[in-house]
Amino acid sequence: MEEKIPYKIYLEESEMPKQWYNVRADMKVKPAPLLNPGTGQPLKAEEMCGIFCEELVKQELDNDTKFFDIPEEVRNFYKMYRPSPLVHATFLEKALGTPAKIYYKFEGNNTSGSHKLNSAIAQVYYAKKQGLKGVTTETGAGQWGTALSMACQYFGLDCKVYMVKCSYEQKPFRREVIRTFGADIVPSPSDTTEVGRKILAEHPGTTGSLGCAISEAVEVAVTNEGYRYELGSVLNQVLLHQSIIGLETQAALKKYGIKPDILIGCTGGGSNLGGFAAPFLGEMLRGEANYKIIGAEPASCPSFTRGVYAYDFCDTGMICPLAKMYTIGSQFIPSANHAGGLRFHGMSPILSELYHQGLFEARAYEQTAVFDAAVTFAHAEGILPAPESSHAIRAAIDEALKCKETGEEKTIVFNLSGTGNFDLYAYKQFNEGTMTDSIPTDEEIQEALSKLPKVE
């Protein structure tokens, strides 16, 4: 007999995963390698070591090792906010009147407000281990910058965060959290870097972009002795660290004999779905199980649903390596929307290859429909979700409502990757009915895709 399922399932400390899972090891066709944009050849470890820590470069390039030990120091830090609960959303089920069973893994219960901390602490640990002085990064919505500042504070490393200028100005409170954790935070473009000064000279009134902030952070990392650059999504190493979400979810489900039918995560660069779904995708790759897995993306930046699978730059500035991925073009400028964490033109190479292989499906959602789901969820479950995570909520609610029509008792599990406590300007627009959607035209996407780099 199964035990009664509690509203919130917490793993015991002793049940916590001690290794990260590398889904690449179970892929017959591996994700395509990153290419050096100058030579068009796969990036070698020695080319990456000037930018990233050595241990992280190894993780980035390793397509074969199935499990990586989580260092004890990282597991110690995880204890502060992990295990995160797997919640049986009985209040939402009731509000929807659905026979479906809905569960969500809640990754927002930490001060950074999202799952980003899982990889930040790992990346900073390896930087510390390598004897570095500090790390640099960019941040848009702010979750990643907050996470990295917390991790650097913990390990005693310098942290320099380039924050997209419009976010820096619109989110003074997010900025203040980062500063409270001791990081140096600079609005980008800035006059602290060559690339920043160049952009400022060419576009004096610009409010910045992620592409520009990445360029500045990378410049500082490669030109300062003892510094490296760290990134919060897209990369293989990030998905590896984020597998902790999926492994905990899997353990919690097994503990109570719950078999999921549908798994859902939102997708921007892929850190969230890629981590949450990894062990389930692994089961599918090994032929052990079959799940319906859904990536939920914004209609304003629809890499999976309207992009192509091709080599492209990871940044707008075209200084980063080329990745083979679903992309709507590195020159595509998504319209301003409130899910800043999902506003990225490309996608994790791992997820891209798995999507290409047909292992999961993707759906694009408009902003107002997403906030409508967010408020329904907040009223029922008492948590104010992040705009990004609310894409997954929208998909979960739609699936649950389908079950209501058909009478099926499917089990839906989604990842609630963060809270919306710093996104209240967006909720204000929604509450006041002034929120708009904006969907790129086919012409706009074709225009951006016409500028893809030529490879081979």
Place this chain on the structure above:
Amino acid sequence: MEEKIPYKIYLEESEMPKQWYNVRADMKVKPAPLLNPGTGQPLKAEEMCGIFCEELVKQELDNDTKFFDIPEEVRNFYKMYRPSPLVHATFLEKALGTPAKIYYKFEGNNTSGSHKLNSAIAQVYYAKKQGLKGVTTETGAGQWGTALSMACQYFGLDCKVYMVKCSYEQKPFRREVIRTFGADIVPSPSDTTEVGRKILAEHPGTTGSLGCAISEAVEVAVTNEGYRYELGSVLNQVLLHQSIIGLETQAALKKYGIKPDILIGCTGGGSNLGGFAAPFLGEMLRGEANYKIIGAEPASCPSFTRGVYAYDFCDTGMICPLAKMYTIGSQFIPSANHAGGLRFHGMSPILSELYHQGLFEARAYEQTAVFDAAVTFAHAEGILPAPESSHAIRAAIDEALKCKETGEEKTIVFNLSGTGNFDLYAYKQFNEGTMTDSIPTDEEIQEALSKLPKVE
């Protein structure tokens, strides 16, 4: 043998308290009754029922019933965010280099951001049960207004929140959370009430006060059919509901055989310390144990440490009942500080009587020392604490540092009542070194105390 103590202790659902504990039942000398300010006589149930729900009036007046069943509907809601963890603050211990064992009960892990939800959901439940249409309240810092809006959304009641105008303007995001949960929120003083219009006419530029907001909320409750007023602190009923914090703490400590020496909570109106410490005070009253219990209050509003134990009005407007309590005078206007939730001239009558009996001690802390403790805590334990709660952190750190000097391994348990995610303007001031302290002079306090009402 004791089990190894995990970093976070969670009770199982089956271990959750099913009753609230009424510390008054164990008091030989009971707290003094509320008085009708017109007659000077103890308030009768029938006089209170126009303002409060009937069931809550019973709880307010009941000095003898030791345990009250927590209604099933309330326990269901508690499941959403309770049990809250009791955390073994090993990272803070290490940062301080103290032999003391430090634990904190973390009440901030819910969308309202504090312990206020524990009483809000109970109060709204009884309003619903009585068939009321809605409830009114005031809010200063915003936690209580958020909690009440969440509770009203859950039970489908109207909620009208009068928010002190300066907070309304300074905390647009806090306001937006309240609005997202469906409450009607009005900056006070407003032209929606007689008392509001009167104040606006007399003081056209005023940015409001808690006293004024209370007056408006009470006026709306008593002049509208089907409405009642609800209050988030001070009252006996509130301390009853908040005993859930102490009961869970006690159960978690017992589960691992941990014996506390020192218990600490911050004090504004008393809901936090009064709930957290209740079962421990009960043990002391019954002669079963002895603890050092500390109430931590702001030096800018020092009711316990510099006030008198006397009858006073609960509000600045002098329309509310008289309570016998530690007070620095209802006409005392504390200087603006960032712990809005502690800026109340008086104190819970229950805590006042227990303090008078010598069952616990109180300490007053200056704002900058409090934020210094807050940042130390955030860096060590990864949680950004509320300014209010940081008073308790200050006291806990001071006690732990004393242990470092003496080498004693005392066990310190404090209540971390909330998070500072909506208090970042305060952190900004602290980070930039522009935060100031302000301590009332003896003359200012004497002046306010000279206006205490004459009773007997």
